[in-house]
Amino acid sequence: MRKPCCDKQDTNKGAWSKQEDQKLIDYIRTHGEGCWRSLPQAAGLLRCGKSCRLRWINYLRPDIKRGNFAEDEEDLIIKLHALLGNRWSLIAGRLPGRTDNEVKNYWNSHLRRKLISMGIDPNNHRLSRNLPSHQQKHGSGSSTSSGSKCQLFEQAKSQGDNDQTSDAASCLENSSALLDLNLDLTITIPSSFTPAHGMQQHENSNIRRGLENTTSPTPTLLLFR
């Protein structure tokens, strides 16, 4: 039986009060981040360390950018999700001031729906067979407040019209979109590849773990820098 991360009987749960926020901010300003387990007691908070960490990272950190996502941020999230799947921390790492939780929430509440409405399966970024009727009504590139800003969608759609096996990710590979991303990500080389192919293999356990564990049909991606 796993031990709880803290003594739950003595901890508050639910929304944070302003006083709790201030205590946490003051403590971290003075002592810095880290030692989350001992932080609550040291800071005089009746919270578990995990809760403090989440609150700080997702809400209180001074460099957090709050508010609506810009269109280029949306595009980037979609592109990165096509590449990485649900690796929210990695995706958030490419979006300054955004947290993984925020990106995840935004994906689930906005972008998923948006992709579905455009006839794209948000799980694998493949074009669905049957586009929603309203999507067809809008026609290509004329829809919504964002208009035709998402080139990825348009590329994917137009390719899908001609080639049923194409998807958003392959669209990425075939286009210059990858270059635009300037991704500082390196993904484990498939066993059939060697450094002779000009690839550099870096140790990035997160990415490796994510790709190995992923069950989505995300295509193998080879990123060149």
Next chain:
DNA sequence: AAGCGACACAACCGCCAGGCA
């Protein structure tokens, strides 16, 4: 104005990997 459902987002939970004794 009240009721209800949809939506947005904060927070929690459980699991995993890495570090350390």
Next chain:
DNA sequence: GTGCCTGGCGGTTGTGTCGCT
């Protein structure tokens, strides 16, 4: 080598808000 502790991550839930009927 092994087990424990901690931090980090992704999935899920809870709750407040908004809009529609």
